[in-house]
Amino acid sequence: MPRSRPRALLVAARPKQWVKNLLVFAAPGAAGVLDEVEPLLQTVGAFGCFCLAASGTYLLNDAADVEADRLHPTKRRRPIAAGELGVGEARAIGTVAIVGSVALAALITWQLAAVVAAYVALTTTYSLWMKHVAVLDVVGVAAGFVLRAIAGGAAVDVPISNWFFIVTSFGSLFMVVGKRRA
Numbered sequence: 001m002p003r004s005r006p007r008a009l010l011v012a013a014r015p016k017q018w019v020k021n022l023l024v025f026a027a028p029g030a031a032g033v034l035d036e037v038e039p040l041l042q043t044v045g046a047f048g049c050f051c052l053a054a055s056g057t058y059l060l061n062d063a064a065d066v067e068a069d070r071l072h073p074t075k076r077r078r079p080i081a082a083g084e085l086g087v088g089e090a091r092a093i094g095t096v097a098i099v100g101s102v103a104l105a106a107l108i109t110w111q112l113a114a115v116v117a118a119y120v121a122l123t124t125t126y127s128l129w130m131k132h133v134a135v136l137d138v139v140g141v142a143a144g145f146v147l148r149a150i151a152g153g154a155a156v157d158v159p160i161s162n163w164f165f166i167v168t169s170f171g172s173l174f175m176v177v178g179k180r181r182a
Contacts, residue, residue, distance in 0.1 A: 003079065008079035008085045009085060009093065012058065012062060012078065012079040012080060012085055012090065013097075014055065015051075015055075017054060017058070018050075020054075020144075020145065020148065021047050023148035023149045024046045024047050024149070024155065025043055025047070025152055026149045026168070027149060027150070027160060027164065028040075028152050028155070029152075030164065031153075031156070031158040039156040042108050042109070042155045043155055043156060045104065045107075045108045045155065046105070046108060046155035048104070049101045049104050049105040049108070049112065049116050049151075050116065050148060050151065052097050052100055052101035053098055053101035053102070053116050053119055053120050054123070055094075055097055056095065056098035056100075056101060057094070057098065057120060057124060059080075059090045059091070059094030060090070060094040060098075060127070062079075062081070063080055063087045063090040063091045064127065064128070065127075066081055101116055102116050102117050102120065105117075108155050109154060109155060111154035111155075111157070112155045114154070115147055115150055115151040115154045119144060119147045119148070119151070122140060122143055122147065123144060125140070126140040126144070138173065138177055141172075141176045142169065142175075145168070145171075145172035145175070145176075146165070146168050146169050146172055149164070150165075150168075
């Protein structure tokens with residue numbers, strides 16, 4: 001039975017993937033500022049911006065890959081591939097979500113807007129090219145995690161230490177490589 005249009009849009013937005021965006025809380029949490037109202041609200045806002053940006057890029061990716069997804073045993077059940085959500089509609093909503101995510105991030109800090117824009121550029125490049133190139137696919141996914149962690153610092157003006165960057169980078173690479181091998 002086909003899903004309703006709102007349900008199809010929700011599924012296509014992949015809210016189960018939003019848990020990855022919890023990394024925006026890492027830098028503010030490590031800096032000990034999440035017990036203050038303003039930094040907490042800024043970090044929650046950063047989380048929302050990343051959820052919006054991620055959903056927008058998922059919609060654009062699925063619209064671009066619709067023909068290949070229709071031939072895939074599991075991806076063919078995705079709303080766009082299944083015809084429950086139109087390709088043009090997905091592109092329009094995805095674009096609005098992406099532009100909205102950067103605009104909302106700019107209301108928090110311009111640094112957060114820059115990180116969200118970098119994330120969108122990375123995920124778009126990943127969808128169009130990097131996912132087809134060995135090693136670059138792993139680096140692209142890991143870099144997405146690192147940008148999420150950096151975004152938390154950008155949202156609350158917490159400097160990112162070299163150690164935080166190194167640990168986040170290697171932790172992300174370790175996790176992505178481990179998942180690929182599993």
